[in-house]
Amino acid sequence: MNQQEIKQLETDLWDSANTLRANSKLTAAEYKDPVLGLILLRYAQNRYDQAKGAVEASIPEGPRGKRSATKDDFLAQGAMMLPEKSQYDYLADLPEGEAIDEAINEAMRLIENEYPDLQGVLPKNYQEMDTDLLSELIRVFNKDSVKNLTGDVFGRIYEFFLMKFSMDGAGAQEGGEFFTPPSLVQLIVNLIKPDHGIIHDPACGSAGMFVQTGHFLEENKSVKSINEAITCYGTELKSNNTRLAKMNLAIHGIEGKIIEDNSFYSDPHNLVGKCDFVMANPPFNVKKVDKKKDYVKNDVRLFKDVGIPNADNGNYLWIQYFHSYLNKNGRAGFVMTSSATDAGSTEKNIREKLVETGDVDCIVSVGNNFFYTRSLPCHVWFLDKGKPRVNKDKILMIDARNTFRVVTNTINDFSLGQLQNFSTVMESYRGDSRAIADGNEKHQKNAIELATEISREVNLLRQQCQEILDEHKSVSLDFTDVVDELAIFSKVPSEPEFDECKTLIHVFENPVEKLTLHLEEYQTALEQDKKELSALDNKNTDKNKAKKKQLDEHGKLLRSLVIIIKEHRQVLKESLSNYKQQVKDWQFMLENFPENEYQDIEGFCKIVNKDEVKENDFSLTPGRYVGYKIQIDEEFDYKFRISEINKELNSLNHSANDLMNFIQGVKL
Template identity: 45%
Template sequence: MENLEQLERRLWSAADQLRSNSKLTSTEYYMPILGLIFLRHAYNRFLVVKKEVEASLPSRGGVTRPLTKEDFKRKGALYLQEQAQYEYLLTLPSDQDVAGAIIKAMELIEADYAPLQGVLPKDYQIFESDVLKNLLKTFNDRALQSASGDMFGRIYEYFLMKFAMQGAQDNGEFFTPPSLVQTLVNVIEPDHGIVTDPACGSGGMFVQTSHFLEKVGKPTHEAVTFYGQEKTAATIKLAKMNLAVHGLEGSIAEGNSFYEDQHNLLGRADFVMANPPFNVDEVDAEKIKNDPRLPFGLPGVNKNKKVSNGNYLWISYFHSYLNATGRAGFVMSSQASSAGNAEKEVRRKLVESGDVDAMVSIRSNFFYTRTVPCELWFLDKGKPAAMRDHVLMLDARNIYRKVTRKVYDFSPEQSQNLTAIVWLYRGQQDRYLKLVNDYLNQVCAEAALVPEQLLAFDQNLNKLEKALMKFKEAVPASEAGIAELEANLEEWLLTFGNYSHDREALLQGLASYRETWCPNVLQSNEWQLQAREAFEPLATKAKGLSKQLDLLYKIASRTLEGAQALAKSSGLPLSITEDGPVGQQRKNLEAQRQLTIEQLMEMAYFHKQAAWLQTRFPEAKLRNVEGLVKLTSRDEIETNDWSLTPGRYVGASPQEVDEDFDFEETLRDIHIELAGLNEEAAELAQKIQLNFDELVL
């Protein structure tokens, strides 16, 4: 299977190009396209389950009983009548009404499944027939024909993200970046009971909860019940489709959460997760002044009897939904944690309740359509008595990776490392040590793959060297340019000699390390510290060898270019009889160089993750780390005007010397930014051309 990220980009590009031919806006076409992804996934799952069911169907008198909808329901799949199957739509005769056939497929599915009635998109007449046929072919990509639910879930989420970036729905407010949702899930660990999201958008909180439950080995449908609420019917459809495409079920109700609790969840929820709209104004205070979901009272009300900012309404609602041991994790505007006046009074009461568990600051550019920073709030009504007068303050603004020029997120390891700090806060040292141990074992696993990659690079390099040596011997000594070729080859051999010495030193060191430290079961913190420190010099050697690989490739390329020029001027052939043209050998060498360096970097990367944790928490216990984390007392919070802004407590992050600064990696970041600008330029050029064509017409 090709790289999933490449597949996502390729599918998006194909679908978006076809869409552009229809001159539709993203608001008009995003639901129909998501509907086609839904149909493709439902058909894949149908085929898998059909094969499983047919293998176990009973027969009587040589006659096997027919398939039923219940057979598929038991295995978490949709039963698809023939006209609702993707293959049927794909092979429609050329004169068939494609839009009508797709609408019929949606209607058949809705007729069979009550939770989806009125949900699936049916506005396919907006596309021309040829565009629809090409869209069907796009999502019949070979890589998708046997794709799993997880893959389709990722693709579905990717398309949601891309539509959010285009502002397809409420400026993208229906979509919360997965890395933030993952962080919320990691901290509150929703593994039982009622899970609710009163501003559920496209249902991403529920999907990530199901992924978490899979990891801990609990069937989602047995462990939790999902309740969501949204104010717009279109967004509810997105959520229901998103749940269905992941094989999940939940009750999603329509209602304005400022005024309604459609599921009557007051004091009932085990877990609350949400990314509500920030800074909403003009909420009618008269309608909610006696609302039981406001145990701390109303925040600021203006002269028009309107709540001037709805942030603390959301916070109070989330708190009120929790049962006696419930946890909440939600995204909130960074303004809320230090807001003054009546909002401060609500915050004071909330802090005094002892239920504020942790605060995490997130830098700007984590959202696809908003550049503002935010904070993650965590409440825990079941917090241990000894911790109820403390709040964990975590400033994660310096923790991120760059995805595009405009968008940042957490890598999986960064998210795990933040979660590990919470584990230490909760006294779960065993989980922290398990994570560090996993990183060290991953170092061992990646180190085991290094010799093979280095050998492959050497073999490719040697083939090119032999070809150039053979060519040099065939060139007359009087030929212009031969001296330069000989000088390049001499530099090559000298550099290779130095590289060979360092390569052997690294390989011997890795072999010794693996023999001493790998593999290992869960060990003490002291042992883990020794294991990580023992790898430090090897990480340095791996970095140095990566530089040498780059240098060798550059020298080999320069030597080849000179030889090719010499071959052209002398008329002598330059080729490799057994392995094809020399030019192809250079391409092979470049590809292998990249693979080898990636392997060396991967090994060092996991070592770096272990080092990140161990250097900050050397005793495997929570401690205050300047610029990162502080366990803050209620007295200190009161002294700071009841502010819950982490940066106010953890201090400034000390200036760190980046020993791993890589000029080429920096250039790659610049390349990402340039690619983003070029993409925007192409999109603008296309829009300008479309507008011009319309004017001309």
């Protein structure tokens, strides 16, 4: 499956599952775990089916024939040996009237009995769900399109469902802590590049940091397997999140040790000074941490003398934990509340000591609306104990508050191109002289891939339109010129430069819109002809018969074309939007780094030294250093928006005047 097909499948499965929930009495939080459990079960079935042939082939012939397959045989193929009553097919084929809820609970129990690492992890509360709803859910994940999916795709689906549940507020009662938005996880992973060794997340939620690390290793074609390259350790306070994390690792085939514990009062993995990488999105502003506990007072993870902040929040405890876990070359990336970069009093003292170590590598300001359950801005901190000597007294400040992509009215994220730009700037700051040039080459490559994808889609549209026209040759409507114009997409230049890629935006936009407009014009004309025909006398004359037949043929042709265009239009709209964003992100780098060398960019990035930070009272807020640059969105219609605002203001003024007149006319 290509990326577009996977994305469509994710959406279709979510829509089906969410529609079922909408017709039930369950909240998103109540629905989340059972659905994720069924996804894991479906994945286990697919892996079992895919491994079965290889397992049977690997068993040698003995004097009495082949022995029976064992659990170890399946584990060697990266699969679980499922008991019969835990197999998805068994559940899907249960006769009507059977207790499906108890059957699923039993399936989960049997798997846990066979695999101790999953003990207590799988959901077993299906009796709380309506049996008809469960049966429908089983059918949703038993479609042919799902049965042959690989682990990678299932991992994507699991992550997609986690994200959607988070957006729907599932877990909001827990602070929305189980899921970190993918953009922020990708930002952290891309900048610290966790490609080896021990990785720790002391507030791991659903283990998204570990999963994204796996993606990073795959995308960068690591010579080692994920489990050979890295060892994952996670700590999580909440039981439900711990289960989510273990299921997430299982479905992605990542080995890891997740312990349910409170990181404020314990270090269950004993990892101080041992980690190659630390990544986290800890809960912000945690109150009532008991700083009088002996463990806290004697915690080796805290700086001596200044380690325990007076403020009633856990922010600077977390920051010190992350720093302490790193080995001499370790890197950390973590999300933190915006207030932490300027916090005063004892928190400032801790920040000063941290800056003096020279280990603060980079701070990124992130704007509003990146989190699904709250709109707060945040900062992403990066520490590096192995910084090159030339950078030891320097910090890269990036203000990304004006860098984002609008997903919905309430949610923003980073595009892949924007994430690449952050990574490119970081690598250039670290001393890679080829980073910016290489980054631009990646932009070009990605633009070509997206353009080719659009070309393929539009060419398919052209072919299908042509087939429809060939079927209706007797129709007098002429679409030839417009359909032929779509043929321009049959080939994209092999290595187009930026200007060519930018020009392609208009080339892509025009023909499909023209075809749609052409259809609308004919549709209007057809409706007018129908009105004229109905206005004629009802005599069944040959002329009227011919006219009616012609209109019917026109109608069939138009309906067929409309169906085809609707099928392609949404895909093309999304693909074109991605292409525009890719070109825009590429343009940003070309305009700001024309010599392919790092330079400070007003309003975006600046390299500061410790003396400058000291002069600013040890503030680590990028906005203090990078300055401000007014950015104009060329695609936004400012004049129209101002006109809208004026109309709205006038309307409100009229309403206010009417209300004032009414109040003044009231006799007390």
